[in-house]
Amino acid sequence: MMGVLENYILHLADNQLILGQRLAEWCGHGPVLEEDIALSNFALDNIGQATLLYKRVAEIEGAGKSEDDYAFLRSEREYFNFLAMELPNGDYAFTIARQYLFAEFYALYLSELTKSKDTFLAEYAVKSLKEVKYHVQHARDWVLRMGDGTEESHYRIQQAVNHIWNFTGEWFMDFETDLELMQSGVVPTNSKLLPEWQNEVQKTCLEATVVMPVSGWMHSGGRNGKHTEYMGHLLTPMQYLQRAHPNSKW
Amino acid sequence: MIQAEDIWQFLTEVEDPEIPVVNVIEMGIVRDVTYAQDKWVVSITPTYSGCPAMHAIEQDITELLSEKGLQHFEVKTILSPAWTTDWMTNEARMKLEAYGIAPPQKGSSDKALLMGKLRDVKCPRCKSYDTHMISQFGSTACKSLYKCESCLEPFDYFKCI
Structure with a gap:
């Protein structure tokens, strides 16, 4: 039986891996060369962070697993990433809307995580925050450019924000699985991050002339392994090699 | 021994x-x-x-x-303390510049720098400060792409972290 801390770190790692996998799909398909490179850079950050986190889970579990075992040999229900991470990339506006909203959340989250009583998590947070600040800056610039751009770009970014909005709710839920860690100061209490996140997002929306959606019913499930139908389709190409040729090496 | x-x-x-x-x-x-x-x-x-x-x-x-x-x-x-471009030695900075990569400026941990305005970056070839960023993200995660308006050459800038 996996402990609560390992399970939680897997959740953090899975967010990074799945978002990284999605961003990597843009490689060679970006709208302009600079953006292609930017998204590949972010994917690299995400997958690098996932590697650090999976290694830590392996250390705690002590069963001699490697980061690749977690990435390539688990099935859909064993992944604990937020649903927003696995949604298809859509158009560039959708990718950017997800990048922006999640990076804004993750920067706040990591700032809190730097105070963690778990040394590894605190160290991970300090390291990753430096990278995530660049992600916020990049995505925010694009939200502004599209929102305050042409009629078409404005329409697309507004649609994108509306579409992703119902998937942001679970980022701010305090799941029962994690309460113990939250109460003992190991991880932040996500619900407490909501006001500041809304504040930051509102500022960006105002500047971008985008209407911030009103929060209503929210999707959730990823944290506990219940995914959208997109998850299996994402894992299939990602895991193909290790599934078809077990233990093959690069 | x-x-x-x-x-x-x-x-x-x-x-x-x-x-x-x-x-x-x-x-x-x-x-x-x-x-x-x-x-x-x-x-x-x-x-x-x-x-x-x-x-x-x-x-x-x-x-x-x-x-x-x-x-x-x-x-x-090890992850802590987290790596920062401030740890690059002066010698490394000089070598980078000679190699054609503008070295990172000191004081990178400064939040204002990351989130706020970009500082002037010196062209490693002609030393002009009349440069501008073309893309924040370059050939590797640690570099941005710049262009010099004086000698018109593009160059990499090792960005601060």
């Missing part, structure tokens, strides 16, 4: 695989060399979490130390 200073000296032979003009010590990647429980431990820290050069660096260190006759050693990755 090999001393820690010898190992530090050996490690100057390990180049950064992406920027072969600087070594891993000048880059601030090697954080510590210690001897404990009958083995040497070389602690290295990643520049960026996903930097692909880290694997190569770990391998290069392992190969080099084996060549030098060390039998019991470990190359360990």
Whole structure:
């Protein structure tokens, strides 16, 4: 039986891996060369962070697993990433809307995580925050450019924000699985991050002339392994090699 | 008996695989060399979490130390304190510039710099400050792409982290 801390770190790692996998799909398909490179850079950050986190889970579990075992040999229900991470990339506006909203959340989250009583998590947070600040800056610039751009770009970014909005709710839920860690100061209490996140997002929306959606019913499930139908389709190409040729090496 | 200073000296032979003009010590990647429980431990820290050069660096260190006759050693990755461009030595900065990469400016940990305005970056070729950023993200995670308006050449800028 996996402990609560390992399970939680897997959740953090899975967010990074799945978002990284999605961003990597843009490689060679970006709208302009600079953006292609930017998204590949972010994917690299995400997958690098996932590697650090999976290694830590392996250390705690002590069963001699490697980061690749977690990435390539688990099935859909064993992944604990937020649903927003696995949604298809859509158009560039959708990718950017997800990048922006999640990076804004993750920067706040990591700032809190730097105070963690778990040394590894605190160290991970300090390291990753430096990278995530660049992600916020990049995505925010694009939200502004599209929102305050042409009629078409404005329409697309507004649609994108509306579409992703119902998937942001679970980022701010305090799941029962994690309460113990939250109460003992190991991880932040996500619900407490909501006001500041809304504040930051509102500022960006105002500047971008985008209407911030009103929060209503929210999707959730990823944290506990219940995914959208997109998850299996994402894992299939990602895991193909290790599934078809077990233990093959690069 | 090999001393820690010898190992530090050996490690100057390990180049950064992406920027072969600087070594891993000048880059601030090697954080510590210690001897404990009958083995040497070389602690290295990643520049960026996903930097692909880290694997190569770990391998290069392992190969080099084996060549030098060390039998019991470990190359360990540590995360804290998190790597910052401030740890690059002045020598490394000069070498970067001579190589055509504008070195990172000091004081990178400054939040205002990351989130706020960009500072003026000097062209490594003609030394003009009349430059502008073309893309914040370049050929590797640690570089941005710039263009010089004086000599019209594009160049890489090692961005602050």
